[in-house]
Amino acid sequence: MGLRQILFGRPEVKGPAPDRLFAISTAYVALEGEHQIYPTGAAAIVFQALATSEFESTLREMEEVVKATGGESGTSVSTQDDSYGYRWMILRNPPGSPSCEDLAVGINAVAGSIETAGHGERLLCAVFAFEHRPGGTEQAQGGERIYFIYNYKRGFWYPFVPAPGGQQERSTERELQIKAQMERELPIEPELERWFPLWGIPI
Numbered sequence: 466m467g468l469r470q471i472l473f474g475r476p477e478v479k480g481p482a483p484d485r486l487f488a489i490s491t492a493y494v495a496l497e498g499e500h501q502i503y504p505t506g507a508a509a510i511v512f513q514a515l516a517t518s519e520f521e522s523t524l525r526e527m528e529e530v531v532k533a534t535g536g537e538s539g540t541s542v543s544t545q546d547d548s549y550g551y552r553w554m555i556l557r558n559p560p561g562s563p564s565c566e567d568l569a570v571g572i573n574a575v576a577g578s579i580e581t582a583g584h585g586e587r588l589l590c591a592v593f594a595f596e597h598r599p600g601g602t603e604q605a606q607g608g609e610r611i612y613f614i615y616n617y618k619r620g621f622w623y624p625f626v627p628a629p630g631g632q633q634e635r636s637t638e639r640e641l642q643i644k645a646q647m648e649r650e651l652p653i654e655p656e657l658e659r660w661f662p663l664w665g666i667p668i
Contacts, residue, residue, distance in 0.1 A: 485620050485652050486573055489593055489613060490566040492650035500646055502595050502611055506563030507555065507668035510575050511589040514552040520584065524552075527578045531556060531571045540567050547665055551589065555668055568593065576617070588617040594668045611643065612666060613651070621654035625663060633664050 496502040514520060524544065531542040531554075539559040546552055556571045558564050572591045579588055592615075596608040612625040624643040628634040640660065644653055654660060 485622075486576075486591060486615055487569050488622070488651050489615070490569045492647060493565040493595075495647065495650050496595065500597075500643075501599050502597050502643075503608075504563040504565050504568075505594040505596055505668070506558035506560070506568075508565075508568040508572055508591065508593045509553045509555045509666075509668050510572050510591045511551055511553055511663075512579060512584075513550075513587040513589065514546070515584065515587070520582070523578060523582045523584075524554075527554065527575045530574045530578060540564075540571055542571070545667060547667070553667055557668075565593065585617075590617055590663070591615040592663065592666055592668065594666070609639075611639075612663070614663060616654065616659070616661075619654060619659060620652070621659075622651045623654040623660040625660070627662075627664075633662070635662055 493504055496504075514524070528542050528544070531540065539562070541557050541559075543555050543557075544552060545555070554575055556568050558567060576585075576588055576591070579585060593613045595611045595613065597611060598608040610627065612627075613622055614625050615622050624640045624647070626636040626639045626643070628636045647653065
């Protein structure tokens, strides 16, 4: 059972906490400097969309907000629906210029817009993509993919590391290693059973 199935329909435990979301904008320094885990320059916010003109109007406004907040940095925005019917709003920095801070600002703007429109309960999570590049090869590509997932229902982060091969298996040992490395930098979800996998991440 995945994160989507677990979370929707349950009572909200914690609302979105911008200060906790923005922890990623400083934690990446330790990820890079101490663990050779580099941001890819992509993040996404996942939510349950409504098939109403009012909600679609909110989405268009959100895209404009993200484009405005990311205008100077060149952050782009796109949307897509997954096979479960959830909407992904994807933010990407220009190639070669990853910025966790810019992405966090954009993600927070989207979450704030959804909340203001009265649909905060439809927020699922935010996802930031990283890669492990041993030897400090900051510009290299193709390393181990690591996702940091912010659960809006709980107000906590957790690492998600898909195992190689695309068979919907995860590297639990690696996730626990990252927890030990980063629990001083990020508010990590303390209940491991809530580290829900999120398959088919499009970033």
